[in-house]
Amino acid sequence: MTSNTRVVVIGAGLAGVRLARRLGELGTPVTLIGEEEHRPYNRVLLAEVLAGRYSPEVIALPAPPELIRARVTGIDRDERTVACADGSKIAYDTLVLATGSNPVLPPLRGLFTPDHVLPEGVHAFRTMDDCLGLSKAVRPGVKAVVIGGGLLGVSAARALARRGAQVVLAQQGERLMERQLDPNASKLVQRHLRDLGVEIHTECRVRDVRCVGGAVRSVEMHDGYALDADLVVLACGVHPRVGLAQIAGLEVRKGIVVDDELRTSDPHIRAIGDCVQHDGEVYGLAAPALEQAEVLAELLSGRASARYTGTRALTRLTLAGHDSPFDLAAFGETEARPGDDVVQLADATRGTYRKVVVRDDRLVGGVLVGELGTVGALARAWEGAEPLPADGAPLLHLLTTDGGS
Numbered sequence: 001m002t003s004n005t006r007v008v009v010i011g012a013g014l015a016g017v018r019l020a021r022r023l024g025e026l027g028t029p030v031t032l033i034g035e036e037e038h039r040p041y042n043r044v045l046l047a048e049v050l051a052g053r054y055s056p057e058v059i060a061l062p063a064p065p066e067l068i069r070a071r072v073t074g075i076d077r078d079e080r081t082v083a084c085a086d087g088s089k090i091a092y093d094t095l096v097l098a099t100g101s102n103p104v105l106p107p108l109r110g111l112f113t114p115d116h117v118l119p120e121g122v123h124a125f126r127t128m129d130d131c132l133g134l135s136k137a138v139r140p141g142v143k144a145v146v147i148g149g150g151l152l153g154v155s156a157a158r159a160l161a162r163r164g165a166q167v168v169l170a171q172q173g174e175r176l177m178e179r180q181l182d183p184n185a186s187k188l189v190q191r192h193l194r195d196l197g198v199e200i201h202t203e204c205r206v207r208d209v210r211c212v213g214g215a216v217r218s219v220e221m222h223d224g225y226a227l228d229a230d231l232v233v234l235a236c237g238v239h240p241r242v243g244l245a246q247i248a249g250l251e252v253r254k255g256i257v258v259d260d261e262l263r264t265s266d267p268h269i270r271a272i273g274d275c276v277q278h279d280g281e282v283y284g285l286a287a288p289a290l291e292q293a294e295v296l297a298e299l300l301s302g303r304a305s306a307r308y309t310g311t312r313a314l315t316r317l318t319l320a321g322h323d324s325p326f327d328l329a330a331f332g333e334t335e336a337r338p339g340d341d342v343v344q345l346a347d348a349t350r351g352t353y354r355k356v357v358v359r360d361d362r363l364v365g366g367v368l369v370g371e372l373g374t375v376g377a378l379a380r381a382w383e384g385a386e387p388l389p390a391d392g393a394p395l396l397h398l399l400t401t402d403g404g405s
Contacts, residue, residue, distance in 0.1 A: 007300055008033065008082060008090055010072050010244070011098030012040040012063075015273030015289035019096060020064040022297035031090065032064050033082070035071040038128045039063055044286050046131045047155035050138075051162045056128060075248040077266055094268055094300060097245060097256060098293075101238035101274035101284060102126070106147065108219075110209040121216035122209060122232045125156050137231055140164030144231040145219050147206050149176040151317060153235035154189060158319050158326075160233070161196040168199045168227055170206055170219070180315045180330040184346065185353055185367045192319070192326045192351070238284055240275045255282045260307040262296045272296055278310065285313045312383050316375075329375045332365025332382055333357055340364070345399055354399050361387045374399055 007023060009016045012034025023030040034040060038056065045059040070084040081089045103124040105111065113119055123134050138144065142165045146157045149171025157169045169176075175186040176193075190200055201221075208220040209232060220226045240255035251257040251265040255277030262270045262278075272292040274284050283289070288311035298306035312332070319326040334357065336342045341358040352370030356363055356378065363382045368375055378399070381388070 005029075005300075006091060006093045007031070007096065008092035008094070009096040009098055010082065011100055011273065011275075012036065012067065013043060013098060013100045013273065013289075014061070014286055015100075015293045016040075016096070016098035017061045017063070018290050018293035019098065019272060019297055020066075021062065022294060023300060024064055026297060026301035028297075028301045029066070030064065031066045031068060031092075033068045033070055033072060033084075033090070035069065036128060037069060040067075041128055043126075046125070046128070047152075047159045049128075049131050050125075050134055050156065051159035052135075056132070072244060075244060075269075077248055077268070080268060092268075094270065096296065097264070097269065097271040097275060098273045098289075099241040099244060099271075099275045102241050103234060103238055104236040105234060106206070106236050108206060108209050110211055113211075113214060119209065119211045119216050120214055121230055122234070124234045125152060126238065134160075134231070134233065135163075138163045138165050141166060142230045143228050144168070144233065145170060145206075145227050145229040146233045146235055147219070148235035148237065149173065149200075149202065150179060150235065150237060151177055151315065152237070153233075154193065155317065155319070156233050156235050157193060157198050158196060160231075161193070161198050165231070166199075167197070168201065168229075169193065170204045170221070170227075171200070171202045172205050174203055176200070176202070180334065181328070181367055182334045182355065184344075184355070185328065185330070185334070185369045188351060188353055188369045189326075189328065238274065240277070240282055240284075242275055245271070245275070253277055260309060261299055262292055262308055270296055270300075278308065281310065283311060283313055285311075285315070287311055287313045314375075314379050316372075326370075327372045328367070328369045329372055329379075330365075330367040331379055332363075334365050334367045343399060356399060358388065363388060 007030040009032045017040045020030045020032045040061040040063050042059045048054045072082050074083040081091050103126040124130050144160045144165040144167045146153050146169045157167050161167045176189050205222040207222045210218045218226045218228050242252045245256045246252050256271040258271050273289040291311050295306050295308040314331040316329045336357045344355040346353045354368045356366040
């Protein structure tokens with residue numbers, strides 16, 4: 001790729017910023033387009049801003065020099081230009097879609113005003129504006145209902161509780177973080193939140209959002225039980241942001257379909273991050289997005305052999321605080337199948353739990369809550385997918401030896 005090739009990246013999140021920075025380091029000029037008015041930031045740390053632990057400046061990312069703040073409204077694949085809401089057009093030779101994901105807004109009665117905006121007091125939790133709006137609204141004693149008990153909902157509930165809110169967490173599934181954690185680990189997360197004063201309802205479907213004068217006042221469950229609410233936080237997951245790709249006629253399934261070179265169905269358009277579907281997988285996590293950005297930077301800078309073959313992603317949640325720190329990590333399959341070997345170590349007094357699942361002499365998953373000293377060694381054994389020694393002693397050693405994280 002020649003040095004004057006025009007690379008344009010749409011999206012100034014973790015993936016887009018990492019790609020732009022790496023391209024700059026490799027000598028390939030790039031223009032980054034981001035629609036948020038804030039400096040690019042690490043979305044993973046928004047809950048720490050909401051909790052008051054970090055200021056927005058602390059989680060800012062180093063912005064590349066060619067950063068344009070604009071909302072892209074369309075892509076002309078024949079002319080190879082992108083159109084912006086202000087009427088301007090930006091030409092490209094290679095376009096990269098790093099458009100991220102949008103929050104899932106559940107189909108609840110009363111969720112939107114007649115103007116199709118969220119009522120006062122109802123917040124998604126995806127952007128810096130969402131975070132700042134919540135920070136402004138939360139105060140000691142305010143009644144907050146968090147809808148969704150996944151990773152985002154748990155983080156939001158804890159952050160609000162640390163700010164003094166009276167928090168109720170409503171989870172439709174049987175347990176918290178059921179996609180990542182086994183029942184034992186989920187119970188420890190639940191205990192941690194309850195110790196902070198969070199009231200938790202599982203197997204609980206929210207039906208209505210009740211408003212008075214355009215502001216939320218309560219949420220009603222499917223069984224008719226109502227919860228008073230000054231704040232409602234929607235933490236029901238995310239879905240890939242694929243609107244631009246669909247309008248442009250690119251292949252889209254669950255996400256924007258890409259190959260091992262992160263190429264879409266248009267050879268001049270690549271895609272990375274939460275908006276992408278690679279080999280049938282939509283990750284929605286930071287680690288795959290950053291790995292995709294690194295591979296694409298090498299490809300666009302002339303290293304033709306670079307390929308993205310998928311990420312074995314580890315979920316890690318650190319809920320910091322001098323009075324009640326809490327760490328967990330989960331990777332692979334945390335629930336055993338018939339015939340699997342399971343090694344578990346639990347210490348109820350210290351609130352720690354470690355478990356690994358072994359199948360055909362290979363580590364296929366694990367979950368750790370509390371002390372994470374062993375997570376690095378376990379993750380490396382899992383990522384390598386190498387057969388474990390037959391006597392099993394090294395596996396127990398991995399579970400009990402701190403260090404290597």
